[in-house]
Amino acid sequence: MDKSVNSPSGQINKTIWRIFFILLGMAFFWLVYPYIKVVFFMLIISWLLAMILNPVVDYFESIRINRGLAIVIVMVIILGSVIGIVALVVPAIMSAIESLTTKLDSDLIKNLTIQLEKFFQDNFNNAALARDVISKLEQVGGEMIVNIGRVLKNVSSYVAFIGIVPFVTFFLIKDKRLFKRMLISQIPNRYFELFLNVLHKVGDQVTKYIQGQAIDALIVGLLSVLGLFIVNLRFDGPVPFFFFIGMLAGVANLIPYLGPIVGAVPAIALTVLNNPSDVGVIIVWIAVVFVLVQVIDNNIISPMVVSKSVNMHPITVVIAVVIGGNIGGVIGMLFAVPVWGIIKVTLKEVGWGLKSYKLK
Amino acid sequence: MKSPIWENIIFRKKSENSDTLEFLAKVPIFADLEDRELVEVERIVHRRKYKKGEPIFRMGDPGLGMYIIVEGTVEIVEELDNEEKKHLAELGNGAFFGDLALLDESPRSASAIAHTDCDIIGFFRPDLLDLLYRKPQQGIKILWALARVIGERLRRTNEQLTQLQREIKAPKHG
Numbered sequence A: 001m002d003k004s005v006n007s008p009s010g011q012i013n014k015t016i017w018r019i020f021f022i023l024l025g026m027a028f029f030w031l032v033y034p035y036i037k038v039v040f041f042m043l044i045i046s047w048l049l050a051m052i053l054n055p056v057v058d059y060f061e062s063i064r065i066n067r068g069l070a071i072v073i074v075m076v077i078i079l080g081s082v083i084g085i086v087a088l089v090v091p092a093i094m095s096a097i098e099s100l101t102t103k104l105d106s107d108l109i110k111n112l113t114i115q116l117e118k119f120f121q122d123n124f125n126n127a128a129l130a131r132d133v134i135s136k137l138e139q140v141g142g143e144m145i146v147n148i149g150r151v152l153k154n155v156s157s158y159v160a161f162i163g164i165v166p167f168v169t170f171f172l173i174k175d176k177r178l179f180k181r182m183l184i185s186q187i188p189n190r191y192f193e194l195f196l197n198v199l200h201k202v203g204d205q206v207t208k209y210i211q212g213q214a215i216d217a218l219i220v221g222l223l224s225v226l227g228l229f230i231v232n233l234r235f236d237g238p239v240p241f242f243f244f245i246g247m248l249a250g251v252a253n254l255i256p257y258l259g260p261i262v263g264a265v266p267a268i269a270l271t272v273l274n275n276p277s278d279v280g281v282i283i284v285w286i287a288v289v290f291v292l293v294q295v296i297d298n299n300i301i302s303p304m305v306v307s308k309s310v311n312m313h314p315i316t317v318v319i320a321v322v323i324g325g326n327i328g329g330v331i332g333m334l335f336a337v338p339v340w341g342i343i344k345v346t347l348k349e350v351g352w353g354l355k356s357y358k359l360k
Numbered sequence B: 001m002k003s004p005i006w007e008n009i010i011f012r013k014k015s016e017n018s019d020t021l022e023f024l025a026k027v028p029i030f031a032d033l034e035d036r037e038l039v040e041v042e043r044i045v046h047r048r049k050y051k052k053g054e055p056i057f058r059m060g061d062p063g064l065g066m067y068i069i070v071e072g073t074v075e076i077v078e079e080l081d082n083e084e085k086k087h088l089a090e091l092g093n094g095a096f097f098g099d100l101a102l103l104d105e106s107p108r109s110a111s112a113i114a115h116t117d118c119d120i121i122g123f124f125r126p127d128l129l130d131l132l133y134r135k136p137q138q139g140i141k142i143l144w145a146l147a148r149v150i151g152e153r154l155r156r157t158n159e160q161l162t163q164l165q166r167e168i169k170a171p172k173h174g
Helices: A009-064 A067-105 A108-123 A127-153 A153-172 A176-187 A191-237 A243-253 A261-274 A279-305 A314-356 B004-010 B018-025 B033-042 B124-133 B137-174
Strands: B046-050 B055-057 B064-072 B074-079 B084-093 B111-114 B118-123
Touching: A009 A067, A009 A191, A009 B033, A009 B124, A067 A153, A108 A127, A127 A261, A153 A176, A176 A191, A176 A261, A191 A243, A191 A279, A191 A314, A191 B004, A191 B046, A191 B124, A261 B111, B004 B111, B018 B033, B018 B064, B033 B124, B033 B137, B046 B124, B118 B124, B118 B137, B124 B137
Parallel strands: none
Antiparallel strands: B046 B118, B055 B111, B064 B118, B074 B084, B074 B111
16 A cells, blocks of 8 residues: 555545535634624734734844843733823713713704704705704714714723733734744644745735835824824814814724724814804815825825735725725724735735745 | 732743744754744744645645655646646755745645645744734844845856856857
8 A cells, every 4th residue: 555645645634634624613713703802803903913023022132131021011002002091081081971961961962953954944845854853963962972972981892802812912912923933833734834824924014015005104193193183273273082083083084985984074073063153164174184184195105105015906895894884884984905815925926925935 | 829820921931832843943044042042933833734735735725834744745836738747856854945935825836745744934024024013023033144144045046057067058059
């Protein structure tokens, strides 16, 4: 009996067993997914954080700081910043929600309703339509505010998140090479060089892409904060919590074309609710701020910091965001474009590997 | 009792693969490295076993890195268009091959096939580049030693070429 590795029946048996175990693994993952969804998201966030922080740790290591100590330094700085921001932002958001709730119960909405009814009666001869629209908006807005308040009050979820994510991130950075070696040691010799090469190329491009997106989001966020700060200075503070809204616009920039809308809408809504005297002019200025930020992002920042290897057509972006929303809600929408970028890069490099390596 | 977490953070854990370390110390490319630097290299190499007849890499594959034979014999062959194989060399314990792939991704100029069951250590270009970024002084030592090895091969190739040219010209003057 031919016992060499090239025995055809042996190879077929091995392949069949491998496919069987892969399908079994996928089915098992599908069954347990609802129970491990939260842990799964925490692992993904830890992995993304590790990818963003790894170059900083590598830099410290290159100036002869022990890797473990370098990770502790970086994580303390990052964690301290996050805790500081959460400690400042969460009470501010709670205060804003209470303020919004008060305003929604006030005469402001009644006055707006009367004006809107008059407009619809004069132009469309249908005042009832205005009442229906306002009623629906009140209902949706009220539910959103209640849900946001409920999430923010659920402190235990933050404690788990803030505890587990840094812990996992620390070991992902520290033992990155160990995990990689463990993974590669399971690959059969026939696919070893192909797998190693593709893993390096994908890892390199994905890392650059994620880092570029993070830097892009940070710069867009800071520019939005600066723009809203200038509007506040000019018009005596019409946009409360401008720092939070600006940074939210930065995070929302992960979804192309959506960042300025996510930033502009709450800024305009809060301005309208504050009801300043020159509300029309302020709204125009807010819109100009976000359009300017988007122009600077598209023409200067993005080309410099975001890898071109994962450029996507707008239709692809929309499809990815819709699928991401169906899978993971708002978080899914935010991560849909980076995840699709990772998949695109992986498929491209795997295709390159299969063409370049002789696997016979 | 030692805390496993703090031990991992502060103190560098000695590698359990001391035989890999001893072997790496004998490889000319790592000849300039100190013991603690060899530990760092041991963490990034890949040790694998190949069965007799198994290819380690094929001619034309993108070059990824070098291999060091711990135990066994590897045959270097040129695969011709008519599916014949031209034997080029047979390498044994302690030999290394494929070191030019540490410099770029040019296609392999020959195939390496396990002539017997082999225990082999692989050291690859992406890991070398990563080491160069994280520990530049150590990376430069490896590159310098690699340059010496490649320079020595080039010198010997020049000598052989000169000898061949002399042998070709000799009958004309004979």
